[in-house]
Amino acid sequence: VDITSNNVIVTEGISEGIEMVLAALVEKGDEILFPGPTYPPYISYTKFFEGTPVSYETIEDEGWAPNIDDLRSKISPKTRAIVITNPNNPTGSVYNGKMIKEMLDIAGEHDLPVLSDEIYDQLTYEKEFVSTANLSKDVPVVGLNGFSKVYQMTGWRLGYMYFKGEGKQLDDLRMGVEKQCRIRLCANTPVQIAGAAALDGPQDFVKGIVDRLRERRDYSWERLNEIEGISATKPEGAFYIFPKIHDIGTRWKTDMEFVVELLKETGVLIVNGSGFDPVYGKDHARIVFLPPCEELEEAFNCLEQFMKKKQKTGHSHVGHG
Template sequence: MTSFRQSDRLRNVRYDVRGPILTEAMRLEAEGHDVLRLNLGNMHPFGLEARPEIVDAVAAGLAPAQAYSDSRGIPEAREAVAEHYRRCGIDDVSADDVFLGNGVSELITLTLQALVNPGDEILVPAPDYPTWTGAVNLTGGVPVHYLADEANGWNPSIEDIESKVTPRTRALVMINPNNPTGAVYSEETVRGIADIARRHDLILLSDEIYEELVFGDARHHHAARTAGDDVLCLTFGGLSKAYRVCGYRAGWVVATGPLHRAADLLEGVTLLSNMRVCPNVSGQYAIPVALGAGAPGSPLPADIVDPDGSLERRLALTADALNAIPGVTCVPPRGALYCFPRIDREMFGVADDEAFVLDLLHTEHILVTHGTGFNWPEPDHFRIVCLPDEHVLTRAVASIGDYLARRRR
């Protein structure tokens, strides 16, 4: 009998954040175990709610949302996105440069499908948000990983990136603030990356979905602003994180720079946007109110993303508690929602980090994600989501510490 098989293009496509370990966690839950899920940056299950105006705007939009919209999204939402970037100092952005999508996730795949020919190389950070590597593989392109340097606050080395450019390189992906490391790149780093794109005529694909989630003295620098007029930059953003509405699937990609040279590519992005007809329309109604466009005196995003400083505290507390475990080190995150600690492989006898997180799940009922799931080359890291209440996080890290102490013995 024939077995019906998936396409060969999926051979190198992985998304372990929702992979086999989650399936095992769900099996344990079905058996009646309580599993603490620290695998997804999903705000609402942790009691982190959106501003009520955002929810109300979507509710009020449900009637008109019965219709398909323009394939790029409703004009008022695209204008709100353009206005957001103009406010951030990226002049000249207009609603025509904005494509809305069902979250950044859809737009990553769509954009890479429009851009990449088989064999084209795309520079992607390691570790990365794995949709990037997966989507490059899906198109038949080749993800070429450049390393983020843990010893330098997880900033990528500009020299390492440049050494990996070849005649086949088409684009350079940066994720800033970074998932999974929590790094927020300095202006110098962003400029260095933009300069490489300029020197080698690469497209800068800048995933800035965590742009408002920066803490302490960290500052976010938009790649599009730093790169200026002569680098084609596609900036990805959305409402899933700072605005806490992951489920509305409201994301965008914005094209800036020498657009006259990008007409053919953008025609391709438009074609693929037309083929998926339009993004979910109801979620788009969240965008104008979330970004505060057109409402004089409405709060700037920075005022609403971490109103009581609780996210910042949760990240700091988790990093401190991890660093207190012998054999574990964690670069304190400066942005986003995660810690990405290193474990001493020899001390804990870890040969396979997926097996390690599976064992942690079985013994402690805590679900985290192994570092190789983020295309980190060594099996010596894991990612923990820092969204629960402080006492839950404290208990979770204590359980991880107990588990590791037992592994040591």
């Protein structure tokens, strides 16, 4: 991305960046458009600043690609920004250049800035990551990135946001963010020095991480699709898989009930999909495939046994009328 360091603000993780940028953007009743499902703080902070979170559909059968028509139909006079999360948490979807251009075009037509969260940018398995700010010609883009995933400095709390574009809209937004930066004084300086060392140091370790994660992704995807009552699309990036649990609505009332029962009976913790979007995330669950395959194997064995047991109980109910 063609920007200078003057256009970069260092934050204590992307999380702080999300809070600042939404604080600067959202007035009561304003709408922020983000992918459904999404990383939950986008929903929480929009609500916190008295805005209305609005999700656009991402399509499971198409690898959770954004539904461009749905995005377009959800723009209203109250929309203040479009959020892109690429690669996506919790679906692992990676957007191609065409999708991003279409989203930028919609933003351009409606004079909206795009917030592009790219924290998993280097963690893609087949597709190349494409930068939103790089593709944008005249749509203002606020890029959000950090050190928590690729550099595994999660607890050190270091991230950054950058502003690409020109015009009053972006200047105002940036001023709103800078005011908040002045209140919190600065991001932890020793950690900033560590972050610079991470960026300046050798990067060949990233390939090792991606290779290990690809193996864990493949293993998780295969195991999940072998379990009756569960199906999952193959994630293309990040380290999450977002399977559909088919018997939610019948055997379990909600995805929350499913994950709580699984936790209580097996000790395996996964996260309910509706927490990532009440509409497009429901009936799903998010699984993190960071652990080595041996650990994943143990967890998937528990999940498989759990599902078999529930299916048996289900059949006996049917059998006894």
